[in-house]
Every structure is written in structure tokens, then in C-alpha cells.
Amino acid sequence: MTACSPATARQIAPAGSALLRDAVEGLTGPGQKTLPCKHLYDARGVELFERITALPEYYPTRTELAILRENLPRIAAELGPGVRLVEPGSGSSTKTRELLAALGDPSEYVPIDIAPEFLAAGKASLARALPGLRVTPVRADFTAPLSLPPAPGGAHRTVVFFPGSTLGNFGPAEAKRLVDHLAELAGVGGGGALLIGLDRIKPPAELLPAYDDDAGVTAAFNLNLLHRLNREAGRTVLAPGCFRHEARWNAAAAAVEMHLVAEHPLEAELGGRPIHFDAGESIHTESSHKFGDAAIGRLFAGWRVQAFEDASRRFGLYLVTAGRSAAS
Ligand code: AVI
Secondary structure (H helix, E strand, C coil): CCCCCHHHHHHHCCCCCHHHHHHHHHHCCCCCEECCHHHHCCHHHHHHHHHHHCCCCCHHHHHHHHHHHHHHHHHHHHHCCCEEEEEEECCCCHHHHHHHHHCCCCCEEEEEECCHHHHHHHHHHHHHHCCCCCECCEECCCCCCCCCCCCCCCCCEEEEEECCCHHHHCCHHHHHHHHHHHHHHHCHHHCCEEEEEEEECCCHHHHHHHHCCCCCHHHHHHHHHHHHHHHHHCCCCCCHHHEEEEEEEECCCCEEEEEEEECCCEEEEECCEEEEECCCCEEEEEEEECECHHHHHHHCCCCEEEEEECCCCCEEEEEEECCCCCCC
16 A cells, blocks of 8 residues: 655655665656655655645645634544554644644544654653653554554544544555545444544636645656665766656545656666657556545445545545435
């Protein structure tokens, strides 16, 4: 399963030369060149992504936080006391802290991350913000089968919190598999719940600026992939100055795609294999899928879904529990 978020990238990106192996695979063959988006998140990439979330054009983070704040009392009432909150990713975010603070006496917070340093940092920042909260980090790849530690005595239900529309960085089939996996982890059939943030479909004129901001932060984020490739190769394989960032709307896939477009014809080599770019040819580096009602219905088929959305339905937080939605 591929993944493309700070959290999921840390979950599954093997260290060192994984990018080089993926680059040989994705750049030297025929057809559309690709690099997996998990490689966007080295230390510099994580820093740039943090800056993206605060950009005026990047509406998802602040819209989701506003939705959460507005609906916290309802969500907390729905979930009840003694929640064990499980978060794929290290989760020291404002959203996580505010959700935990609003829940009635949460029994435990369980961040799941493959990187011990992120788990430790998240634990420390939560301990400061919510002293007394039991935090049980789990070092694991959340996209792979895993079991949670036994729930503490007072745990009323397990809730998996997966905000940020990170699910949109997976392809549709992968996203469905991940939702099923998380539903199993939460035990949705037995009283658990999922709380998942999804960016909704909207006109490309609204979507594209979020992925091509005026300050050029997203461009730097995308081009950083080539800096990383060159650093890991120990030489310049592809000069970042020869490429420009482009955000494209793929209507058929309902996804904003990030590409790195070669400004001129280029010849390079990696792993003993030639790489050729025509002028204007691109590397596809990320897909950010957007969700309409039908796609959301497919993702959560068979469950009850309560939607918490902003007035313009730009973004939604979906609370998934056992039983069927009125609409389904
Ligand atoms: C992490 N993920 C949900 C972001 C998104 O919107 O797909 C990553 C991102 N890529 C460019 N800007 C933000």
C-alpha cells in the first residue's frame, strides 16, 4: 500500500535508498514517470508541509479545525466518556489535543507511528497539554496488520481519528482497504468508531490554488523531492532548476495531482539505466483525491455515517459507527 502524508510516510517509508529504488523503477521505464509521494516527507519536506497547512490558499487544515471546534460538543456527546483515542500518525496536532480535551475523561490516547522520535515528541507535547492523560504509543506501520495493546479498564469504546484528508493520498482501492483495516482496529462492529477527515470535491478553480500557492511553498515542497533524490544519490541526477512545479486537476480520478515538469529535454542516468525527458514531460509526485457523496458512501458502505461539514461543504469530518445511515 502506498501512502503520502507526513504520518503515513513515516509509517511506511523505508530508510536510505528506498527513494533511489523507486526512482529507478518510476523514472526509467516508458509511460508517465512517477515518484511515490511518501518520499516528499524528509525533514525539510515535513517542515515545508507544516508551512503549507498555514497558507491562505491551503483551506483544508483550518476548515477541518473549524468544523471540529464547532462540533466538539456533539462529537463528544456521541462518543461518550472513557474513549480510547487511537491515531494513525504521531498526532501532537491542535486537532488531536482539542478533541481529547473535549472528550469526557478519555481513558487513553494511542498514537501509532513507525518513527520512535515522533512518538516521543507527540507524547511529550500531549503530556504537557493534558497532564494526567494516559498515552500509550505503539510503534508500528498502521497500514499493515497490527494489534493494539489491551484497553485500560475504564475504556468505553475505541475511536480511530484520521484527520487531514490523508486518506485522499491513497488510491481509491487502497483507501477502501485502509478504512476497512481501521474499522477493524477500532472494532466498529462492536461499538468502536472512526472519525475521518475528507476534503470534498469542488471546482478546480478553488482546489488548484491550494496546491500552487503564491508564495511558492508547495512548489518548494514538490521540488524538494529532487533535492532529496540528488542527496541520496550523492550526485545531481536531476537538477531541480530544470523542473517546475505544476498542480493539475484530474477530473477522471477526482484528484489534484502534483507534477514536476521538465523545462527542456533532459538525459540522465540512475542505477545504470538511462532517463530521458522530453521538454514538458513530467514526473507525477502526488495525487490528492477529493470526495463527493458517492465516494464517501462507498468508503463507509455498511456503516452509519454522521457528517460534520462546513456550510459550503468544502471539507467534512465523518463519524462512522455501527448501523446504517438513514440515507443508505
Ligand atoms: C498530507 N496531504 C493530505 C496533503 C494533501 O493535501 O494532499 C499533502 C499536500 N500536498 C500538497 N499540499 C499538501
